Amino acid sequence: MQFYHRQVTLMLLTGALPGREAVRLLLDHEPQRSGEGEVETALRLLARVIPAYPRAFDLVLADALYAEAPFFNFLLAHGKHALVVLKDERRNLYQDATGLFEHVAPQPGSYRSRQCHWWDFPDLLTWPQVRASVRMVRSLETYTVRRQLDKQDDPQQSDWIWVTTLSLAQFPVDRIVHLGHQRWISRIMASTSWPTNGTPITSSSMIQARSNAFCSWPSWLTTFSCLPDAQCEASRAPGQGGNLLGQAHRCGTLQ
DSSP states (O other), X not given: OOOOEEEEEEEEEOOOOTTSOOOEEEEEEEEOOTTXXXXXXXXXXXXXXXXXXXXXXXXXXXXXXXXXXXXXXXXXXXTOEEEEEOOOTTSHHHHHHHHHHHHSOOEEEEETXXXXXXXXXXXXXXXXXXXXXXXXXXXXXXXXXXXXXXXXXXXXXXXXXXXXSOOTTTSOHHHHHHHHHHHHHHHHHHHHHOOOTTOOEXXXXXXXXXXXXXXXXXXXXXXXXXXXXXXXXXXXXXTOOSOSOOOBSBTBOOO
16 A cells, blocks of 8 residues: 655746746645645645745745636735646636637747747726736647657647736737746656655645746646746736745746
8 A cells, every 4th residue: 555645835936147047946845634625725835935935935826726706716816926827718718718819819939949829808897806917828839740650740739728927018919828838847857857766745735936948747737837927027916015026936827
C-alpha cells in the first residue's frame, strides 16, 4: 500500500534577461486537508504568503479549477490580479463570451510558431459575484506536429480561453496569451524537477505568482503560479500598491 500527499505549491517565476532562462522558485506549499477542496487550500496558502512577501508578485496564474469568485475576490482584496483558464461551458460568462466570438471578427496574431486568431473582450460585467469587471481573451491557434511514424506534418489546432482582472491598458492581448501559456511551460519544468525524496506525490496543486513567469505540472500535479511585481511598476493603477505583474506558481497557477 502506498500513501500520497496532496498539497498546493506556490512557485514564483521571475523575469529573465534576453538570452537567459527565467528563474523559478518553489516559494511555499500547503498540505490539503481531508475533505478539503484545492481552492480552499490555495487560499490558506496565499493568506500566509502574501503578508510574508507583499511585493513578491502581482499576478496569479491558475487553471480552470480556480475560476471561482472567492478566489478572484481574495486576490482583488489583496491588490493582486488573476489570470485563469476558462473551460466551464455552463457559466454565464462563458456563454456570453462565445456569443461575442461568433459576431466579432478576430485579430491575427502569433505565439511562437503558431498562427493565431485572438478575441479580446474587456470590462465584462456578466460575473456579478466578482467585485470587479473581468476580461476574456480567446486564442485559436494553428500549428503542425511531425508524426514519428511517417515523418509527415500533421495540422493541429488548440483553443484557449482565459478570464483575467488585468485591463487592456495594463496588458495587450499578446501579453495575456504569452502569460496564459507560461503556466503550462512552468508546469512541465516543475514536474521534471519536483523533489519527492522517495515519497509519492499525487495532487500537488501549484499556484504560480508572476514576477514574470508561469509554471505548470503533469496531470497528477496541479500548479498555481504567481508573477512578481518587478516588471509592472509602469502599469500599476493609480493608488494601487505594488507592481502589477510579476510571475508566480499555480502562476499562482492551479490545475
